[in-house]
Amino acid sequence: DQQVKQNSPSLSVQEGRISILNCDYTNSMFDYFLWYKKYPAEGPTFLISISSIKDKNEDGRFTVFLNKSAKHLSLHIVPSQPGDSAVYFCAASAGNNDMRFGAGTRLTVKP
Amino acid sequence: DTGVSQNPRHKITKRGQNVTFRCDPISEHNRLYWYRQTLGQGPEFLTYFQNEAQLEKSRLLSDRFSAERPKGSFSTLEIQRTEQGDSAMYLCASSPTASNTGELFFGEGSRLTVL
Numbered sequence: 387d388q389q390v391k392q393n394s395p396s397l398s399v400q401e402g403r404i405s406i407l408n409c410d411y412t413n414s415m416f417d418y419f420l421w422y423k424k425y426p427a428e429g430p431t432f433l434i435s436i437s438s439i440k441d442k443n444e445d446g447r448f449t450v451f452l453n454k455s456a457k458h459l460s461l462h463i464v465p466s467q468p469g470d471s472a473v474y475f476c477a478a479s480a481g482n483n484d485m486r487f488g489a490g491t492r493l494t495v496k497p
Numbered sequence: 498d499t500g501v502s503q504n505p506r507h508k509i510t511k512r513g514q515n516v517t518f519r520c521d522p523i524s525e526h527n528r529l530y531w532y533r534q535t536l537g538q539g540p541e542f543l544t545y546f547q548n549e550a551q552l553e554k555s556r557l558l559s560d561r562f563s564a565e566r567p568k569g570s571f572s573t574l575e576i577q578r579t580e581q582g583d584s585a586m587y588l589c590a591s592s593p594t595a596s597n598t599g600e601l602f603f604g605e606g607s608r609l610t611v612l
Contacts (some may be wrong), residue, residue: 390539418599429501429588429603430540475597482554485530487539487611 389413392488400496405463409476414459416478416486419452421461424490434443434461435476466495473477477487498525501604503589508604509610510579517575521574522591529572530601531564533557540588546572547594579611 399405405423411493417438422430423449436443436450436459443450449462463470473492502521510516515525522529527548532540543562548580558564563581566572568592576583590601 392539420599422603427605428607429590431603432598434598435598437602453536475541483602484542484545484555485599486542487532489537489539 390488396492407461415480420477423476503604520589526591528592534586
């Protein structure tokens with residue numbers, strides 16, 4: 387059961403422009419949403435999270451937006467840098483136990 | 498390095514053999530998780546421990562799979578009678594019981610190849 391979906395397997399943007407990665411979920415019990423970044427041959431590393439009681443969280447170049455009515459969240463990276471090129475996973479949890487991940491979106495930032 | 502450590506990093510085995518993976522979490526973390534990741538997919542939850550207690554198991558964890566965390570520190574994941582479909586990256590993660598961000602700290606994973 388795909389409770390967390392990332393429908394875009396890949397995204398390519400120009401350096402300096404905005405990257406927008408999208409994620410949809412089905413389980414209304416999710417109360418925490420996270421984005422992880424993964425480089426080849428490494429485990430996923432935490433990027434940014436948002437609680438279900440908020441609709442926006444910002445950390446430097448990274449902003450996560452949550453639209454609970456649409457069960458949708460997005461990650462904005464601005465300005466995008468070549469070092470941001472990686473696979474980005476959206477994840478969600480209910481009660482910080484069983485965290486569910488999307489299939490990932492591969493971001494390529496071109497110089 | 499005080500991050501999550503997994504061993505071995507890569508294991509190649511023949512179908513029918515047993516394999517065991519070890520995970521050493523961040524020392525002060527009470528929770529430990531096992532995930533499986535196949536090509537083109539995100540990590541899939543297998544099981545998690547709160548200290549030494551195994552609190553949740555996914556239906557993905559068939560009776561050939563067993564995980565332990567005997568002293569509430571390191572954990573092992575054993576797969577018996579491996580099948581080719583078991584080929585995947587096995588990821589371990591840990592977290593404190595209470596976390597402001599809900600973040601899991603992942604290891605680099607153990608890649609299993611079943612021939």
